[in-house]
Amino acid sequence: MVFPYRIVKAINDRTYQIYEKTLPWIKVVIFNPNKPRKTLSGLCLADTGADLTFFDTEIGEYLGYVTKEGRLIELTGIGGGVQRAYFFEKVGIRLEDPAEKEKSIEFIDRMGFSKNNFPLSSPQQTGILGTVGFFRNVNVYFSYPEEIKITENTNIN
Amino acid sequence: MKANKLDLTKITKSKSKQWIALSPHSNKVIGQASTLKKVLQVARKSKIGNPTVFKIGQFSSSFVG
Numbered sequence: 295m296v297f298p299y300r301i302v303k304a305i306n307d308r309t310y311q312i313y314e315k316t317l318p319w320i321k322v323v324i325f326n327p328n329k330p331r332k333t334l335s336g337l338c339l340a341d342t343g344a345d346l347t348f349f350d351t352e353i354g355e356y357l358g359y360v361t362k363e364g365r366l367i368e369l370t371g372i373g374g375g376v377q378r379a380y381f382f383e384k385v386g387i388r389l390e391d392p393a394e395k396e397k398s399i400e401f402i403d404r405m406g407f408s409k410n411n412f413p414l415s416s417p418q419q420t421g422i423l424g425t426v427g428f429f430r431n432v433n434v435y436f437s438y439p440e441e442i443k444i445t446e447n448t449n450i451n
Numbered sequence: 452m453k454a455n456k457l458d459l460t461k462i463t464k465s466k467s468k469q470w471i472a473l474s475p476h477s478n479k480v481i482g483q484a485s486t487l488k489k490v491l492q493v494a495r496k497s498k499i500g501n502p503t504v505f506k507i508g509q510f511s512s513s514f515v516g
Contacts, residue, residue, distance in 0.1 A: 298455035300478075304510040305460055313510050316454055321503050334487075335475070337505035350506055352470075352487040412508060419469065419506035441452040 295391035295399070297321070297442045300337070302417070316439040319418065323388040324349060326357040327402050330386070333357075338421035340434065340442065343372070347387075347405040347427025348379040350420055354407030359385075361407045375413060379406035387428065389444060399446050401431040459507065472502040 297320045306313040318340040325333040334353055346369060354361040364380030371377065385405035390398050405427040412419040423429070430450060435443040457478045462471065472482040472494035481502060482493030494502035 296452050298452050301454045301456045302510075303456065303458045303460055304507075306511055307509045308511045312460060315510075319457075319505075333501075335501055335503040337473070337503055350487070356487055356491075412506075414508050415511070416508045417510050419508045420504070440454050 295389065295393070295396045295444055297392060297444065299439050299442065301439075304417075315417075317418075318436065318442055320423070320442060320444075321390075321392070322421070322423070323390060324353060324357065324421070325386040325388065326359060327384045327386050329358040333388070336420045338423050339418040340423045340428070340436075342425075342429065342434075344422050344424030345369075345426060346379075346381070346422075347385075347403070347424045348377075348381070348422055349405070349407055350412065351408050351410070353421070354380070359407060361409075364406060366409065367406065377412070378409040380409060381406035385427070387431075389432070399432060399444065403427045403431060459510075469506045469508070470504060471507060472504050475500045475503060 299316050300319040301316050303314045319337045320340055322338055323333050323335050361380045364382045367381050369377045383404050384402050386402045388398050388400040431447055433445045433447050468483045470484050470487055470490035472490045474481050481497045482490050484490040484493055
C-alpha cells in the first residue's frame with residue numbers, strides 16, 4: 295500500500311511567515327489487543343533513526359493502558375535530550391490502504407507511551423514510528439517527495 | 452501518488468489547542484482542542500466518521516534530528 299508524504303503548511307513560530315515542509319507523516323490505527331474495539335487513527339512520524347515506537351501519553355490512556363504500569367525507558371535524541379516513555383509488550387498497529395484496495399497490515403509489538411509531553415520544539419507530537427514496534431514489521435520504501443510504499447515484512451513474522 | 456497537502460495556516464496555534472482532528476477521507480481540519488478526548492468529542496459532533504488525530508508542536512525553520 296502507498297501512503298503520501300504530507301506537505302505541511304503552517305505559520306513559522308519565530309518569523310510568522312508561511313512554512314512548508316514535506317514530511318513522512320503516515321496515518322496508523324493504534325489499538326490495545328486486550329481491548330481491540332477501541333482504536334485511534336493518528337498521524338505519526340515514520341522515523342528510521344528511532345530505535346523504538348512510542349505515542350503521546352493521552353493515546354495510551356484512551357486505549358485503556360495504565361501507562362505507569364509499563365516499563366519505563368529513557369530515550370535519548372541526537373541532541374542529547376531525554377524523553378521517558380512507558381513501554382508495553384503488546385500494542386497494536388493497523389495500516390489501512392489509503393486507496394482502499396489492499397488488505398490491511400496488522401501487527402502487535404512492543405511500543406510505548408510518553409511519560410510527559412513531547413518537546414514543544416518538535417512539530418510532531420503524536421507518535422514516533424521506530425524500528426521496534428514498526429519498521430521491523432514492515433518493508434518501507436521512501437520515495438521523497440511523493441510516496442511511502444509499505445508491505446508486510448515476512449522475514450520475522 | 453502525489454504528496455498530500457495539510458494546510459495548518461488557518462488554525463489557532465496555542466498550547467491549549469494542540470490536538471487536531473482531520474476528516475478521515477481528506478485533510479480538512481474538523482476540530483481542535485486541548486486534549487485528545489475533547490478533540491474526539493468535537494469530531495464526533497461533526498458526524499464525519501472516525502477522524503484522524505494528531506498533536507502539533509512548534510513549527511520553525513530549525514531542523515529536527
